[in-house]
Amino acid sequence: xxxxxxxxxxxxxxxxxxxxxxxxxxxxxxxxxxxxxxxxxxxxxxxxxxxxxxxxxxxxxxxxxxxxxxxxxxxxxxxxxxxxxxxxxxxxxxxxxxxxxxxxxxxxxxxxxxxxxxxxxxxxxxxxxxxxxxxxxxxxxxxxxxxxxxxxxxxxxxxxxxxxxxxxxxxxxxxxxxxxxxxxxxxxxxxxxxxxxxxxxxxxxxxxxxxxxxxxxxxxxxxxxxxxxxxxxxxxxxxxxxxxxxxxxxxxxxxxxxxxxxxxxxxxxxxxxxxxxxxxxxxxxxxxxxxxxxxxxxxxxxx
Amino acid sequence: xxxxxxxxxxxxxxxxxxxxxxxxxxxxxxxxxxxxxxxxxxxxxxxxxxxxxxxxxxxxxxxxxxxxxxxxxxxxxxxxxxxxxxxxxxxxxxxxxxxxxxxxxxxxxxxxxxxxxxxxxxxxxxxxxxxxxxxxxxxxxxxxxxxxxxxxxxxxxxxxxxxxxxxxxxxxxxxxxxxxxxxxxxxxxxxxxxxxxxxxxxxxxxxxxxxxxxxxxxxxxxxxxxxxxxxxxxxxxxxxxxxxxxxxxxxxxxxxxxxxxxxxxxxxxxxxxxxxxxxxxxxxxxxxxxxxxxxxxxxxxxxxxxxxxxxxxxxxxxxxxxxxxxxxxxxxxxxxxxxx
Numbered sequence: 285x286x287x288x289x290x291x292x293x294x295x296x297x298x299x300x301x302x303x304x305x306x307x308x309x310x311x312x313x314x315x316x317x318x319x320x321x322x323x324x325x326x327x328x329x330x331x332x333x334x335x336x337x338x339x340x341x342x343x344x345x346x347x348x349x350x351x352x353x354x355x356x357x358x359x360x361x362x363x364x365x366x367x368x369x370x371x372x373x374x375x376x377x378x379x380x381x382x383x384x385x386x387x388x389x390x391x392x393x394x395x396x397x398x399x400x401x402x403x404x405x406x407x408x409x410x411x412x413x414x415x416x417x418x419x420x421x422x423x424x425x426x427x428x429x430x431x432x433x434x435x436x437x438x439x440x441x442x443x444x445x446x447x448x449x450x451x452x453x454x455x456x457x458x459x460x461x462x463x464x465x466x467x468x469x470x471x472x473x474x475x476x477x478x479x480x481x482x483x484x485x486x487x488x489x490x491x492x493x494x495x496x497x498x499x500x501x502x503x504x505x506x507x508x509x510x511x512x513x514x515x516x517x518x519x520x521x522x523x524x525x526x527x528x529x530x531x532x533x534x535x536x537x538x539x540x541x542x543x544x545x546x547x548x549x550x551x552x553x554x555x556x557x558x559x560x561x562x563x564x565x566x567x568x569x570x571x572x573x574x575x576x577x578x579x580x581x582x583x584x585x586x587x
Numbered sequence: 588x589x590x591x592x593x594x595x596x597x598x599x600x601x602x603x604x605x606x607x608x609x610x611x612x613x614x615x616x617x618x619x620x621x622x623x624x625x626x627x628x629x630x631x632x633x634x635x636x637x638x639x640x641x642x643x644x645x646x647x648x649x650x651x652x653x654x655x656x657x658x659x660x661x662x663x664x665x666x667x668x669x670x671x672x673x674x675x676x677x678x679x680x681x682x683x684x685x686x687x688x689x690x691x692x693x694x695x696x697x698x699x700x701x702x703x704x705x706x707x708x709x710x711x712x713x714x715x716x717x718x719x720x721x722x723x724x725x726x727x728x729x730x731x732x733x734x735x736x737x738x739x740x741x742x743x744x745x746x747x748x749x750x751x752x753x754x755x756x757x758x759x760x761x762x763x764x765x766x767x768x769x770x771x772x773x774x775x776x777x778x779x780x781x782x783x784x785x786x787x788x789x790x791x792x793x794x795x796x797x798x799x800x801x802x803x804x805x806x807x808x809x810x811x812x813x814x815x816x817x818x819x820x821x822x823x824x825x826x827x828x829x830x831x832x833x834x835x836x837x838x839x840x841x842x843x844x845x846x847x848x849x850x851x852x853x854x855x856x857x858x859x860x861x862x863x864x865x866x867x868x869x870x871x872x873x874x875x876x877x878x879x880x881x882x883x884x885x886x887x888x889x890x891x892x893x894x895x896x897x898x899x900x901x902x903x904x905x906x907x908x909x910x911x912x913x914x915x916x917x918x919x920x921x922x923x924x925x926x927x
Contacts, residue, residue, distance in 0.1 A: 415605060415606070418606065418906050418910065419606060419609075419906075420902035420903055420906060422868055423868070423898070423902060424610075424899070426868075426883070426884065427610075427614070427887065427895065427899065428613070430888070431613060431614070431616060514745065522747060522749060522869055525749045525869065526868070526872060538749075541749065541750070541753060545753070548753070548757065548761060549761055552761045552762070555753050556754070556757060559753055562747075562750060563742075563745070563750055566745045566746065567742065567746065570741060
């Protein structure tokens, strides 16, 4: 026992995130996912600089072209360049995914911390969570998008209005699992000695939460955040695919899939490109989540 | 156990009433006008009379209570009448669709069989694939079979059904020529009646693609649960005891371990069952199956509030009911679980 203590203390002090990174590196799928994820991000962020073609430029004479040097992924039925459309679509899809994930994490963490920390709020908030879990989510999402489309478009313009609508709709229907996980963690952490110590020196609840509780529940939040991106991207694409997402001249990957469906017999590659990038993004994010879950679990990390 | 079940059923009633209220208020806030499709030549006073005849003159809480009464009292009475030939309903007002002007439940009962057939088969195939994969993956942990199974289930888990559906259409309907026996139809022919061998084969062929999409989706989820549940049980003491008694490996794995591992998996499958009725909106849209999910989408686009309200509420009832069944089933299958 004493030997073990001396050997560990002999090691130079090290940030715990380096241990997490070491464990993360051993997960092959997660490393591969990280590479693919950053490749997709690079395509979306740097793409417009390298391939500076307007995604909305209609050139009807060059419609339905195959793959060539001028049009690497061909053109659609209006002669718009597919590569530019895939890049532009990725920007929207990723923006919706990140914004919806952030809002959903915020809601989930808020409900989870409040119900875990304050006993009085627990019953009501958990009933609310159960209620949301009992809702038929996809029909409800379709309902919300269908009903509130017009008022929001009137107020914020066609693009911003639908962006707000879809982000809020996805967040409102996806915060429940985060809330439950965070609540469970908070319940165990608030009984620990350091929280008792903080309370005994008179720290107010607000500061105990921000200083002690929140940093301790960061790991489960990070894992559900990665999975939340995947969920939000899929939901947005599903809505666009069903024709309830962004307007037609505003490409997203789901929208490109839907636009390509009527031409699938003649130009199958038009649906395959968006399908491929969408799958690559979701699969890579899920693998990262898998690796993070292992890396952030201290019971697995030691081994 | 019984008290637990009764308490849960009692708790489910306010939950369902609250959900119905939320849905009703959401639809109430809709800007859509059910008379928007009517000709513009109808004079405003006639339009107002049509509106009143549709029951739209009452305030929302009156209509909400009427809807509740229709859903929980009148419609079950009609159902009893049609099954037993009685006459209890006595021509009471039913829930009418704005679009078709016919009872909502007639449309639902026309469409439910297709959904149950296609999505139910998909789930069944998924379970039948998932259980052996889960058992073998766990028994040979970290073997190439396990790695491949993990990868495929990750794909099935991540890639949404509208992508797998589209890719399968491209492969089996576009790249494979029409004359080849491997070509598969992508549009579900709803007028097809199974009468002889040929029409049966046609029915099977048109079901292959949607069923494959759904089976992959379900198998990915269930096989993961099966694997982790098997792994939990394989390390238990009773397995070592069984082996020490000299039981064959087959008996140990397939009888002792499999039976115990099925307990959480059965619960997960129960929780997935409402999806058989609800979750296939996208698959039904891709393959043009005229099921209940497609009807919901059509009604949403047509501002058909009674139809949307009824279908969505039936979904909510199914989810609540199967959550309850899963909890009770878990307690029944595993005597270690105590709810009181």
